[in-house]
Amino acid sequence: MQTKKQEMLHLYYFLRKVLFSGRVTPESVIFSFGTVLLDLLSGKRIPPSHALDIMRGRNIQAVMDSHLEGNYSIEVATTLVNLASQCLQYEPRDRPDIKKLVSILEPLQKKIEVPSYVMLGIAKPVEEPQAPPTPQRPLSPMGEACSRMDLTAIYQILFTTHYRDDEGSNELSFQEWTQQMRDMLDARKRGDSAFKDKDFKAAIDCYTQFVDVGIMVSPTVFARRSLCYLMCDQPDAALRDAMQAQIVYPDWPTAFYMQAVALSKLNMQSDAVDMLNEASQLEEKRQKSTRVP
Incomplete structure (x- = not known):
């Protein structure tokens, strides 16, 4: 420990x-x-x-x-x-x-x-024997889509979830709502529009403008740009963005799933499986924490 x-x-x-x-x-x-x-x-x-x-x-x-x-x-x-x-x-x-x-x-x-x-100077806790781990399966449509490397299904999920998982990622003071801030949000809006139209190259450019300003961080933007890179056959860049999404939101299963797809595209199958398993574990924990007793 x-x-x-x-x-x-x-x-x-x-x-x-x-x-x-x-x-x-x-x-x-x-x-x-x-x-x-x-x-x-x-x-x-x-x-x-x-x-x-x-x-x-x-x-x-x-x-x-x-x-x-x-x-x-x-x-x-x-x-x-x-x-x-x-x-x-x-x-x-x-x-x-x-x-x-x-x-x-x-x-x-x-x-x-x-x-x-x-x-902390406390007694050693008694460790109970644990059952051997059971084979893990993706626990959500996102997990299933990533395990199949179905980019079309991943796109549909990222599009429909919008920015729901970004809540709490940014805490901005009043002074930060400057013209630069408005320009940055406009870049994200244009990126979202291009993403909706499946113009992935344009979406990459707009999301990059948003990221480069650096005032806000958005795991969803990184995940969306990661998918755009995959659609443009750039798995290295896709992996970097998926890792950035994990840094912003360490317990976000989507960040791990996107890494799994990028790693698979890079023929790193063993690492891709590890990422799928980590993502499914995070989803399982999330489900348990929200489950009504």
């Missing part, structure tokens, strides 16, 4: 790897890492636009997750909170670079294999 610190480092290196395959900048990766770090420390989702105000002028105990009940090093917590604050600076030039970030984190990684129950 990983500690919070280990999970944070693992996610950081994952984001760093994505840096070389996606349309992001080093500064934006550092900013995203700062949001993840603060979420891990505080135990809650804090909008980046409010993060610095929350940390400013408050002691460490007020920022840290109350469920930890003080079972952490004040020195380490102070270092991490200060690091999160640096990563979330408004001006990209004021954020630390990757080398500095790693140089701060590496000394904190003193114990590699420490279960969370040891870190």
